[in-house]
Amino acid sequence: DVVTCLRDGNIIMNSSAPKSQPDRVYLYTNDNMDVILDILQATHPQNRKRSQLDIDYIKVLDYLEQNQASAHPGGELLSLLEELDRIEGLERIRLSSLEPRIVTRENVQRFAALKKLCPHFHLSLQSMCDKTLKNMNRFYNVSDELNVINKLHKAFDLPYLGCDIIVGFPNEEEDDFEITYKNLELAKLSSIHCFPYSIRENTPASKMPQIRDSIKSERVKKVMRLSEKLHKNFLEKNKNRFEEILIQKKSAK
Secondary structure, rough: EEEEEOOOEEEEEEEEOOOOOEEEEEEEEEOOOHHHHHHHHOOOOOOOOHHHHOOHHHHHHHHHHHOOOOOOOOHHHHHHHHHHHOOOOOOEEOOOOOOOHHHHHHHHHHHHHHHOOOOOOOOEEOOOOOOHHHHOOOEEEEHHHHHHHHHHHHHHOOEEHHHHEEOOOOOEEEEEEEHHHHHHHOOOOEEEEEEEOOOOOOOOHHHOOOOHHHHHHHHHHHHHHHHHHHHHHHHHOOOOOOOOOOOOOOOOO
């Protein structure tokens, strides 16, 4: 995972590290202890050195040093989030790019107990067709995906649920794509990040029958039109609600 540390005391957990920006720092939490030290220094008002860190910060470092393995999926991540949730001065934690297997009933309960966790989740679904998921060598199916989404809806009041979807994976027939599309319509999502499959040399998928780029492009467009509709519906549901917000940047519009 990647932690995005906003300089005003907010932390975002993510799965890919774009370049650091003036208002935040993107860091991999699973690389080494210096990463967590950098996060804690960046969020501390005095930007103290390691020897000067408060006891709460040392607890986080000690936890990561002593717990390199997890007894169940997501356990290490949840324990880290619980440590971060106790730190004074951190106001928001945003978690993104979750694998469905991490969103167990126990973990969702622990998510919901975190006072600083934003109800914002981005799920790495990749497809919503069982045949395509099997071809992708995923260890879950559409039923599992829908259960994950329902668990989050039950645990949080109007959560923002996004997902990643790959279209045009080798052997994805038109019927397979339509299954994914129809399930996306039913899945109570807030948005979809859709992108076309791109071949990677020397992988099993590279040896499978490929889908034409023009077909992939049309499928991406169709899914993104659905995403716009879903996002609009999500915004409509938020009308007349009062929430504390964080403005990260000015809109280009």
